[in-house]
Amino acid sequence: MGTRYCHLKLDERRKLAKWLEAKMPISEIADRLGRDPSTIYRDIKRNRYTDDELPELNGYHALVAQDKYEQRRAIHRKMIIHPDLKAAIEDRLKAGWSPEQIAGRMRLERHPVRVSHETIYRFAYSKDGREEQFYRHLPEHRRRRRPRGCRRHNRTHIFDVQSLSHRPERVSERLEFGHWECDLMMFRKEHGKVNVTSLVERVSRYAVVMRNEDRQSRPIMETLIQGLAPLPRGARQSITFDRGTEFSAWKHLKAGIGADAWFCDPQAPYQKGTVENTNNRLRRYLPRSTAPTALTNRYLRSICQRLNATPRKCLGYRTPAEVFESNLMEIKNRLE
Structure with missing residues (x-):
């Protein structure tokens, strides 16, 4: 199995921004963060802030970099980019389908654009989904995701039966x-x-x-x-x-x-x-x-x-x- 790539976190981006401002070499920054230099170069390139009207503000800023990263990596992006897809998913949820059933049926029918059940849940509990109260369409209408509890059964017994x-x-x-x-x-x-x-x-x-x-x-x-x-x-x-x-x-x-x-x-x-x-x-x-x-x-x-x-x-x-x-x-x- 290949190793899983782990993206920079906010605290690492804060250190990176501080060290860049101090003119520290990229190789040393990478060594301090325990990262490959290519990872540092890539994050700077992708998440650098540029402003044509105020070029003096150009540079790598930790909070801006984190925000750009989150927008790009948002797992529910398909449901924002494709409103027709979101509407179709919403219709199926209203019809009583679970997110897993919707995602599985999409795979079975080979939809050109499809999502996983986790994408649907993530969208429902994301900032955009909460604003729309999308969670109301989920099977259990929960405002927050939480583990399922155990039910207690206290039933009277009957006997003389086939076990x-x-x-x-x-x-x-x-x-x-x-x-x-x-x-x-x-x-x-x-x-x-x-x-x-x-x-x-x-x-x-x-x-x-x-x-x-x-x-x-x-x-x-x-x-x-x-x-x-x-x-x-x-x-x-x-x-x-x-x-x-x-x-x-x-x-x-x-x-x-x-x-x-x-x-x-x-x-x-x-x-x-x-x-x-x-x-x-x-x-x-x-x-x-x-x-x-x-x-x-x-x-x-x-x-x-x-x-x-x-x-x-x-x-x-x-x-x-x-x-x-x-x-x-x-x-x-x-x-x-």
């Missing part, structure tokens, strides 16, 4: 289509018991969201049966749950559509990470403050359509809908 440790390897490794993960999304207590079931197919990441009037297990299983019954048997082979009591009627699911049920270990909902990740995406449209009257079937379908039409990195930037339809066609062709 995830016994799930076939072909399912665990996502080698077989038709295996789902399921969870409930809850809302504020003052809004009552209404909740939604979030269901995700593990291979395609295809999402389905359905309304429930309460957390009773039998009606929730009925909703799952109604939602999955139209699919061919090969597309609804199993569902993975956590140990919440709302899934205690899992045997009814087996009797209804013949789907197996697998359960995470106690206090380990992260073992069904696909649906947990999908819930995070859904919260953009279904925050905890959502009123029950807003949870219409039409609205929930529109959210799913938007989510399933968003390209995913893990799918090679294809969309869940594209992968899901492709696998469905394979099953139907085998049945014919």
